[in-house]
Amino acid sequence: MTEDRPVFPEHDPDDVSSNPSANRPFREVAAAALTRRDALRGGTAAAAGFLALGTASLPGTAAAAPAPAASRPGRGLLGFRQVPPGDADTVTVPDGYQVQVLIPWGTPIQPDGPAWRKDASNSAAEQAQQIGMHHDGMHFFPLGGRSDRGMLVLNHEYVQPALLYRDGDAEMTREKVAKGLAAHGVSAVEIARRGGRWQVVASPRARKVTGDTPVAFSGPVAGHPALRAAGPARGTLNNCSHGVTPWGTYLTCEENWNSYFGTDDPSWAPSPQQARYGVSKEGFGYRWHRADPRFDIAVNPNEVNRFGWVVEIDPMNARATPVKRTALGRVKHEGCTITVSRGRIVAYMGDDQDGEYVYKFVGSGPWRMHRALGRSPLDHGTLYVARFDDDGSGTWLPLEFGRGPLTSANGWRDQADVLLRTREAADAVGATRMDRPEWTAVNPRNNDVYCTLTNGSGHPGEANPRTPNPYGHIIRWREKHGDNTATTFRWNIFVLAGDPERDDRVELGDNLFGSPDGLWFDPQGRLWIQTDVSNSSQNLPEKGYDRIGNNAMLAADPATGEIRRFLVGPRGCEITGVVTTPDQRTMFVNVQHPGETTPAWGEATAQNPRAVSNWPDFDPQGRPRSATLVIRRTDGGRVGG
Numbered sequence: 258m259t260e261d262r263p264v265f266p267e268h269d270p271d272d273v274s275s276n277p278s279a280n281r282p283f284r285e286v287a288a289a290a291l292t293r294r295d296a297l298r299g300g301t302a303a304a305a306g307f308l309a310l311g312t313a314s315l316p317g318t319a320a321a322a323p324a325p326a327a328s329r330p331g332r333g334l335l336g337f338r339q340v341p342p343g344d345a346d347t348v349t350v351p352d353g354y355q356v357q358v359l360i361p362w363g364t365p366i367q368p369d370g371p372a373w374r375k376d377a378s379n380s381a382a383e384q385a386q387q388i389g390m391h392h393d394g395m396h397f398f399p400l401g402g403r404s405d406r407g408m409l410v411l412n413h414e415y416v417q418p419a420l421l422y423r424d425g426d427a428e429m430t431r432e433k434v435a436k437g438l439a440a441h442g443v444s445a446v447e448i449a450r451r452g453g454r455w456q457v458v459a460s461p462r463a464r465k466v467t468g469d470t471p472v473a474f475s476g477p478v479a480g481h482p483a484l485r486a487a488g489p490a491r492g493t494l495n496n497c498s499h500g501v502t503p504w505g506t507y508l509t510c511e512e513n514w515n516s517y518f519g520t521d522d523p524s525w526a527p528s529p530q531q532a533r534y535g536v537s538k539e540g541f542g543y544r545w546h547r548a549d550p551r552f553d554i555a556v557n558p559n560e561v562n563r564f565g566w567v568v569e570i571d572p573m574n575a576r577a578t579p580v581k582r583t584a585l586g587r588v589k590h591e592g593c594t595i596t597v598s599r600g601r602i603v604a605y606m607g608d609d610q611d612g613e614y615v616y617k618f619v620g621s622g623p624w625r626m627h628r629a630l631g632r633s634p635l636d637h638g639t640l641y642v643a644r645f646d647d648d649g650s651g652t653w654l655p656l657e658f659g660r661g662p663l664t665s666a667n668g669w670r671d672q673a674d675v676l677l678r679t680r681e682a683a684d685a686v687g688a689t690r691m692d693r694p695e696w697t698a699v700n701p702r703n704n705d706v707y708c709t710l711t712n713g714s715g716h717p718g719e720a721n722p723r724t725p726n727p728y729g730h731i732i733r734w735r736e737k738h739g740d741n742t743a744t745t746f747r748w749n750i751f752v753l754a755g756d757p758e759r760d761d762r763v764e765l766g767d768n769l770f771g772s773p774d775g776l777w778f779d780p781q782g783r784l785w786i787q788t789d790v791s792n793s794s795q796n797l798p799e800k801g802y803d804r805i806g807n808n809a810m811l812a813a814d815p816a817t818g819e820i821r822r823f824l825v826g827p828r829g830c831e832i833t834g835v836v837t838t839p840d841q842r843t844m845f846v847n848v849q850h851p852g853e854t855t856p857a858w859g860e861a862t863a864q865n866p867r868a869v870s871n872w873p874d875f876d877p878q879g880r881p882r883s884a885t886l887v888i889r890r891t892d893g894g895r896v897g898g
Contacts, residue, residue, distance in 0.1 A: 274610065274611040274612035274613075274714065275532065275533060275534065275535040275610065275612075276533075276610075276611075276612035276613060276680070276684070276690060277533075278684035278690070280684060280687055280688055280689065280690050333814040333816060333817045333819060334781060334782060334783045334812070334814040334816070334817075334897065334898070335783070335812055335814050335819055335821050335897065336897065336898045337351040337353070337354070337812075337821065337823060337897065338351050338352055338353075339351070339767075339768070339821040339822050339823075340822050340823065340824070340825055341767070341822070341825075342769070342804065342805055342806035342807075342809070342822070342825065343806050343807060343825045344796050344806045344807055344828065344857075345807075345825075345827070345828075346827045346828045346851075346870050346871065346872055347827055347872065348824065348825070348826060348827060348848070348872075348873075348886060349824065349825040350823065350824050350888060351823060353890055353891055353892065354888055354889065354890055354891065354896075355888070355889055355890075355891055356886050356887065356888055357454060357455060357886070357887040357889075358873045358884050358885075358886065358887075359448070359455050359456075359845075359884065359885045359886070359887050360388045360409070360411075360444075360446060360448075360457060360884065360885050361373075361388070361873060361874075361882040361883065361884035361885075362387075362388055362389065362390045362391075362392075362440075362882040362883045362884070363379065363384075363387050363388060363882065364387060364388040364457065365386060365387050365388075365457075366386060366387065366388060366444060366445075366446050366457070366463045366464070366465060367386070367457075367459055367460070367463055368457060368458065368459055369459070370386045370387065371383040371386055371387060373387065375874070375876055375878060375879040375880065376423055376878070377420065377421060377422060377423045377863075377866075377880065378423050379436075380432070380436070381432055381433075381435035381436035381438075381439050382439075384436050384439040384440050385439040385465055385467060385469075386465070388413075388444045388446070389413030389439070389440045389441060389442060389443075389444055389465070389467070390413055390415075390416045390417065390420075390421060390440040390441075390883060391413050391414045391415050391416065391417070391440075391849050391850050391883050392411050392412070392413060392833070392834060392847035392848070392849050392883045392884065392885060393411070393412040393413065393414040393496060393497050393498065393499075393833050393834055393847060393849060394411065394412045394496070394497060394498035394499030394509070394510070394592060394775075394833070394834050395409065395410065395411035395412065395499070395834035395835070395836055395845060395847055395885070396409075396410050396411075396499060396501050396507060396572075396836050397409055397410075397836050397837070397838055397845060398410065398505065398507075398572045398573070399838065399839050400447075402839065403839075404838035404839045404840040404842065404843065405449060405450040405838075406447070406448070406449040406450070406458075407447070407448065407838070408445055408446070408447055408448075408460075408462055408572045408573065409445070409446055409447075409448050409845065409885070410443060410444070410445045410499075410507045410570070410572045411443065411444055411834060411847065411885065412442075412443055412496035412497060412498070412499055412509050412510075412834070413440060413441050413442055413443070413444065413496060413883075414441075414495055414496055414497050414512065414849065415441070415495055415513070415516070416437050416440045416441065417850060417853060417861070418433075418437075418543075419854075419861050419862050419863050419866060420852070420861065420866050420880050420881065421436065421437065421440060422436070422863065423863065424863055425862065425863030426543075426544070429543075429544045429545065429547050429548045430548050431548045431549060433548065434545045434548045434549045434552075435469070437468070437543070437545065438467055438468030438469045438492065438494075439465070439467050439468070439469070440467075441467055441468045441492075441493070441494050441495070441496065442465060442466045442467040442468055442470065442492070442493050442494070442496055442509075443465070443466040443493070443496055443507070443509050443570060444464075444465055445462065445463060445464050445465075445466075445507075445570070445572050445575070446460070446463050447459075447460030447462055447463055450843070454887075455843070455887050461575060462572065462573055462574070462575055463575065464575040466493060466509075466568075466570055466579050467492060467493075468491070468492035468493065468494050469491050469492050470491060470492055470493070470579060471489060471490070471491055471578060472490050472491060472492065472493065472563075472568065472578065472579045472580070472581055473490070473578050473579070473580045473581070474490065474563075474566075474580070474581045474583055475580050475581070475582055475583065475584075475633060475635075475636050476582055476583035476584035476585075476635075476636045476676075477583055477584060477671075477672045477673045477676055478583035478587075478673045478676050478677060479583060481673045481677070483559055483562045483673075483677055484559065484562055484563055485559055486551075486557055486558075486559040486560040486562075486563065487550070487551065487557050487560070488551070490563050490581075492563075493509060493511055493564075493568045493579065493581075494511060494514050494517055494564055495511055495512045495513045495514050495516065495517075495564075496509045496510065496511060496512070496568075497510050497511075497512035497513075497590065497591050497592065497609070498510055498590075498591050498592025498593075498695075498696050498775070498833075498834075499592060499593065500567070500592060500593035500594055500595045500604065501595060502569070502595055502602075502634075502635075503595070503597055503602075503624065504624070504628060505571075505572070505573070506569050506570060506571050506572065507569070507570045507571075507572050508567050508568065508569055508570075508582075508593045508595070509567075509568045509570060509579075510567050510568075510590035510591060510592050510593050510606070511564050511565055511566055511567075511568065511589075511590055512589045512590060512591060512609055513541070513589055513609075514561070514564035514565050514589070515534050515535045515536045515537070515540065515561070515589075516540045516541030516543065517540055517541075517543055517545055517552055518536055518540050518546065518552050518553075518554045518560070518561050519537070519538055519539055519540040519543070519544065519545075519546045519552065519553070519554060520538050520546055520553050520554045520555040520556070521538075521546070521547070522538075522553075522555035522556075524555075525538065525554065525555040527554075529681075530677075530678055530681065531554070531561070533678070533680050533681055534561075534565070534589075534680065535610070536554060536561060538554075562587075562677065563581075565587040565588060565589065565590070566581040566582065566583060566585070566587055566590070567581070567582050567585045567590055567593045567604075567606070567635075568580065568581050568582070569581075569582055569633070569635065580633075582633065582635040582636060583673075583676055584618065584635060584636050584637070584638060584640065584676065585604060585606065585618050585635060585640065586606070586616060586618075586640050586656070586676055586679035587676055587677055587678075587679045588606070588608035588613070588614075588616070588679050588680060589608050589609050589610055589613070590606055590607075590608070590609075591606070591607040591608070591609040591694065591695045591696060592606065592607065592695070592696050592697060593605070593606050594606075594696075594697040594698060594699060596699045596704070596741055597624065598704070598736075598740050598741035598742045599740065599742055600622075600623035600624065600625065601619060601620040601621075601622065601623060601624060601634075601638075601742055602618070602619070602620035602624045602634045602635065602638065603617060603618070603619050603620070603741040603742055604617060604618040604635070605617050605697040605699070605706055605708070606618070606697070607691075607693075607694030607695050607696065607697060607708060607709075608680070608694055609693055609694065609695050609711075610693060611692065611693050611712075611713050611714050612690040612691070612713070612714075613680070613690065613691060613693070613694060614642050614643065614680075614683045614688045614689070614690070614691060614694065615642070615643040615688075615691060615694045615697075615708055616640060616641065616642050616643070616679075616683075617640075617641050617643070617653060617741075618635075618638050618639070618640050618641070619638050619639050619641065619741075619742045620634050620635075620637060620638040621637045621638045621639070622637065639655055639656075639657060640655070640656045640657075640676070640679070641653035641654060641655055641656065641744070642654050642656060642682075642683040642686060642688040643688060643689060644687060644688055644689050645689045645732075645748055649747055649748060649749060650745065650746070650747060650748075651734060651745065651746045651747070651748050652744065652745055652746075653743075653744045653745070653746070654683075654686040654687065654688060655686075655744075656675055656676075656679065656682045656683065656686065657672065657675070658670075658671050658672040658674070658675050661685075661686055662685045662686060663675055663682055663685060663686070667685070669682075691710055691713075692710040692711070692712060692713030692726050692729060692730070693710055693711045693712060693713055693729070694708055694709075694710060695708070695709040695710070695711050695773075695774050695775075695776070696708070696709050696774060696775050696776035696777075697709075697776065698776040698777055698778050698784065699741070699778065700778055700782060700784070700815060701778055701780060701782060702782045702815075703735070703739065704735070704736065704739050704740075704741055705733050705734070705735050705815075706733060706734050706735075706736070706741070706746075707731055707732070707733045707751060707776055707784065708731065708732050708733070708776070709729065709731050709773040709774055709775070709776050709786070710726075710729050710730050710731070710732060710773075711729045711772045711773060711774050711789060712725075712726055712727055712728060712729040712771075712772050712791075713725065713726040713729075714726075723753075723760070723762070727755075727771070727794070727800070727801060728753075728754040728755030728756070728760070728763070728771040728772065728801075729754045729771065729772050729773050730750055730751075730752060730753045730754055730773070731750075731751040731752050731754070731773055731776070731786070732748055732749070732750055732751060733748065733749060733751045734746040734747060734748035734749075735747050735748075752765075752773075752813075752820070754769075754770055754771050754772070754773055755769065755771055755801075756769050756771070756801055756802075756804050756805060757769060758804065759801045760801075765820065768811065768820045768821060768822060769804060769805055770786070770788050770805060770809060770811055770820075770822070771788060771790050771801075771802060771805050772788050772789050772790045772791065772808075773786050773787070773788055774787055774788060774789035774831070774833060775787030775788075775789075775810075775832065775833045775834060775835060777835045777836065779837055779841060779896075779897065780837075780841065781841070781895070781897075781898070782814075782815065782816070783812050783813070783814065783897050784812065784813040784814075784815055785810060785811070785812055785813075785823075785835050785897075786810065786811045786812070786813060786820070787808075787809075787810045787811075787831075787832040787833050787834075787835065787846075788808045788809050788810070788811075788831075788832060789808060789831040789832075789833065790802055790805065790808055792829055792853050792854060792855035792856075793855070793856065795807065795808070795829070795855050795857055796828075796855070796857035796858070797856060797857050806825060807825050807826050807827065807828060807830065808825075808826050808830055808831050808832045809822055809823075809824060809825045809826065809832060810822075810823050810824040810826075810832045810835065810846060811823060812897055823897070824846065824886075824888075826848050826851070827848065827851045827852075827870050827872035827873075827881075828851065828852065828855070828857075828858055828869050828870040828872070829850065829851055829852045829853040829854070829855050829858065829861075829869040829870050829881070830848050830849060830850055830851040830852075830853070830870070830872075830883075831848075831849040831850060832846065832847070832848060832849075833847050833849050834846065834847035834849075834885075835847075837896060840895075841895040841896055841897075841898075842889060842890070842893060842894065842895060842896065843887060843888070843889055843896070844886075844887075844888040844889070844896040844897075845885050845886065845887060845888075846885070846886045846888060847883070847884075847885050847886070848872070848873075848883060848884055848885075848886060849883050850883060851869075851870040851872045851873075851881040851882070851883065852866065852867065852868075852869045852870030852871070852872070852880070852881030853869065854868075854869065855869055858870075861881075866879075866880035866881065867879070867880060867881065869881070
C-alpha cells in the first residue's frame, strides 16, 4: 500500500464487531492465500483484479484470456460502454440506455391510495398504504410468465427521521413510532408497462408487510418461551436483502433488528446473548422505547427474540400471513439466496456485521416431496456455518444440537436453543470470522457461489492482506463436485476492491470501486455488483474514496475477468437490489437513502432536507426519496448485452 493509506472509515454502529470469540479471522486465512495466488492477468487492470489460488482452488479454473479495453464494448457478456465515476446528484447509465424513476417512497400501492406529501406530513395510517422508505432487496414476479406485467416486491431497510417526520425526531411520539413501523418492511405492488412506461396498477395482490403486521413462526423455535412477549407477534424490521423460492414465494431478511430496542432503565444490562447480538440501551438512536414499551428492552425483553429471522411472504396472496422460518437461524441476515441441488433446497446467507460468519441451510429431502406432504422445505434441514482454511479448502460445520460442542454438557438445551443463539453456536464450532458478509449469488452456469465482504476493521494476524480493510472484496467457492449440498468446498478471492492509487494490491484500473454489497447473477451469467460506501467515507479524499465517487453498480464477466461500471447513483445513496423481467429487456435497480447526511456534502435536517440531494423530484420544497430505477436499452435489446 502507498504511504497515503486511507484512514479506515467510521462505520455505522452495526459495523462494529460484537464477536468476542477467538475464531480465526478470514483476513488471516486470506493472507496465506494471497501469497500463493495466481493473478488472472489480462489486457486490462480490471482483468488483473481477479485473484485465484490456482487451478487447484476451483476445478477447471484457468487463467483468463486477455479482456477487451474497458471503455469499449467487448465480445463477452459486457456489451456496453463503461461510465466513469462521478459525484453529481443524478443517475448515470451508458449510452444507449434510458432510465425511468418508479415507485419512490410515498407512492400509493394502489392508484387511488393516499397521495405523497412532499413536506413529510403523511400520517402513519397513510404511510401504511404507501411505498416504504429506503428500498433494498427486490424481485419481479411475472404474471402469467409475462415481461410487461407482474408483482414487484421490495424491502425497506430502515428510516431516516430527518426526512420521514415533518419536524424531525427531537420529540418521539407514538404516532412517529407508528409511521416508522409503516415505512419499514416489504411493499408488494402490481406494475405494468403501458405506452412505453411502467406504472403501478390496481391489484388485489398489492399489500404492505410492515413492522406492525401479524406474523407466524415455524420450525424448531415456534412456540418457544423465548418468543412470548407482550401481545401477539407482529412485524418485520430492517429488511435488507432477500431470496426467492422455487415455489414462488419471497424471502425477506431481518438485518439490524437490534437497532430499534433500547431503555432508559439505569439498572438494565444486556445478557450475554443480547450482547452477542449488539443489543444495547441506546440501539441506533431511534428512541422508540420512549413512546412504545414494545421496544423497551428492560420492560419487554422477549420482544427482541422475535426478530433476526428469514420471513417468507406469498406475493400472490395479500391475505397470507408472513412466516418466520426459524430453521434458517437467527442472525443479522443480509440475504437468503436459494438454489436447488439434487432436488434439495440450499440457502446461502451472510451475517452482516464485522467479524461475523457465512451460513448455508440444506434441506433434508427433495423440496417437492415436502410440499406434496403439506410441509415447508424451509423447516426441514441442517444449518451450517463456514470455515475457510489456508490451503483454499473449506468446510461446512453443522449447527445441530448434540453434535460437536453443541451438547447439553456444554450448556445447550435443544435445537431451538442453538437457533436462538446461532452466533454463539457458530463461535463454538470454530467458524471463520469475516469482513461483513453481505449478499450471496450463485452462478447459473456452474453453481459457483459468490459473497461480498463489504469492509472490516481488521483482526490480529501475522500476515493480514489488508488490516484494516476499508474497501472490501468478493470471495467465491465451488462446492465439492459442484454439488451445493456438499459439506466441503474450494475457495478463492474473486476480486480485491479499492483504489489502485491508494493500495497497490488493487488491480482494477479505471474500474475501481469500494465496499461491494449487492450481488446478483442474471440468467446469462453476468455478475452485477452494487456498492455501499459508508456516507462517512463517500467522496472523501482522507478516507480514500474521492476517486471512487458516488455509489455505483458494475457488471463482471466471470469467464473473461472483466468488470465495467454500468451505473452511478446520486449523492448520499446506496445502490442495492437488482432484477430483470424474464425477457431481460427491463431491469429494476433500487436507489436507497439518497440525500443521507455525509461530510462531503452536508447534513440533511428537518429544516433543510435537501442539503445533500434533491433526487429524484428536484422539487425546491420537497425532499430526496428512495426509488426504483427502470432501465431499458433504447434499441429494446437485453440489458447488459
